Amino acid sequence: DTGVSQDPRHKITKRGQNVTFRCDPISEHNHLYWYRQTLGQGPEFLTYFQNEAQLEKSRLLSDRFSAERPKGSFSTLEIQRTEQGDSAMYLCASSLGLPTDTQYFGPGTRLTVL
């Protein structure tokens, strides 16, 4: 078991550009979460998938953000027209059978918007 992986690990972009991040959860984990972490703060929930269904989105997720999990395996998080305030670490986590099972986190993608 290789754990949760995320790609890329680092992304530097200019304001106004679009970026896409990928998360590969642990195999057979049904539940997938995206969080955002800014410097000196704890992670904040962005969105949740059970298999391919997106069941919850945070109010933090503006209409510039979209997430998919098309086949219930990997997930992508896209940010359109990036802003400097989007600079953060984007974390993905997965859990096995129940929403309440332990969440395992990936290493994160650090986004810097210039």
Next chain:
Amino acid sequence: GNSVTQMEGPVTLSEEAFLTINCTYTATGYPSLFWYVQYPGEGLQLLLKATKADDKGSNKGFEATYRKETTSFHLEKGSVQVSDSAVYFCARSSYSGNTGKLIFGQGTTLQVKP
């Protein structure tokens, strides 16, 4: 509201000192409680958890007891090591809808000096 509050850091200790990191939460119902740790350059890892009142979670010499009466989940270790230097996050589950999303505190940085 629903939140998690941790003591502010950084906490600086000498090796073999006793550690306490305070964590309190507000919530409706009885959430599960967690401590996650983030070592330098690494992703979030689950350290321990407790799912009901009076449960004690323990791992690697760390302990925390779920105290419903004081809505607390303080992290303790009897003798810290330099290798324990990390950022520690307290978190609780949030059972809104079907999601098991986590709500995190702001994190407490621990520095252990030899």
